[in-house]
Amino acid sequence: xxxxxxLAAWFERxxxxxxxxxxxxASVPFExxxxxxxxxxxxxxxxxxxxxxVLEGLLCSYRxxxxxxxxxxxxxxxxxxxxxxxxxxxxxxxxxxxLAPCRIACLEASALRALCRDQPRLAAxxxxxxxxxxxxxxxxxxxxxxxxxVIALAHLFCEIVTRLEAVGLAHGGICDLPxxxxxxSRATGLSLVHLNxxxxxxxxRGLISFGDGRLAVHDWAALAALGQFSExxxxxxxxxxxxx
Numbered sequence: 467x468x469x470x471x472x473l474a475a476w477f478e479r480x481x482x483x484x485x486x487x488x489x490x491x492a493s494v495p496f497e498x499x500x501x502x503x504x505x506x507x508x509x510x511x512x513x514x515x516x517x518x519x520v521l522e523g524l525l526c527s528y529r530x531x532x533x534x535x536x537x538x539x540x541x542x543x544x545x546x547x548x549x550x551x552x553x554x555x556x557x558x559x560x561x562x563x564x565l566a567p568c569r570i571a572c573l574e575a576s577a578l579r580a581l582c583r584d585q586p587r588l589a590a591x592x593x594x595x596x597x598x599x600x601x602x603x604x605x606x607x608x609x610x611x612x613x614x615x616v617i618a619l620a621h622l623f624c625e626i627v628t629r630l631e632a633v634g635l636a637h638g639g640i641c642d643l644p645x646x647x648x649x650x651s652r653a654t655g656l657s658l659v660h661l662n663x664x665x666x667x668x669x670x671r672g673l674i675s676f677g678d679g680r681l682a683v684h685d686w687a688a689l690a691a692l693g694q695f696s697e698x699x700x701x702x703x704x705x706x707x708x709x710x
Contacts, residue, residue, distance in 0.1 A: 474492075476519060487588055503644075513555075513557050522544055525568060526538045528563060550595060553575060609654065622650070
């Protein structure tokens with residue numbers, strides 16, 4: 467049975483905390499919040515407020531380039547920490563918004579910093595999540611900067627399914643995915659016209675079905691080959707030092 471504290475439940479995905487670690491985790495105040503879709507949780511430049519752990523739903527980090535143009539720079543699924551950077555840095559680098567109804571755990575930042583000072587193993591696990599997020603961000607740069615439209619979209623779909631499978635939310639290449647074509651356009655840097663054409667091409671090849679908040683991959687090997695997808699950058703295996 468998992469510990470009722472959301473931070474303990476998250477750590478238990480990777481390690482079995484010791485009694486001292488459980489006690490330190492229990493000292494971190496938290497609040498569970500239900501968030502409707504399309505609600506901004508944080509604005510870029512902010513540094514105050516709690517640290518967010520996603521429990522259910524889907525969020526994104528984004529940057530507004532002007533009053534109209536928006537670039538999604540990250541997607542956040544259950545188990546992710548959308549604003550973990552402000553635990554160590556002075557400001558948040560992007561706005562964070564819910565793309566679907568969500569449940570989040572809001573943890574007191576000062577208490578979480580104290581835990582990191584006193585519990586190095588738990589601090590290292592949190593830090594590793596920041597490094598994984600950086601690895602994913604580098605792949606997104608390649609995806610938006612150098613892959614043709616249909617390849618970039620295939621790659622994004624492969625990444626989403628792989629990440630959701632890791633937390634038990636995708637099975638056999640099928641998952642709930644409450645994204646619109648506008649969201650996909652903003653996540654790939656494609657115009658809506660090119661995004662729609664790329665979706666139609668993936669459907670024409672019989673690789674995917676997408677619509678009504680659901681994604682189904684019909685030929686994983688072909689989609690991954692088309693999207694030049696290799697999951698190594700997602701670092702799904704536990705950190706090597708945990709196995710030492």
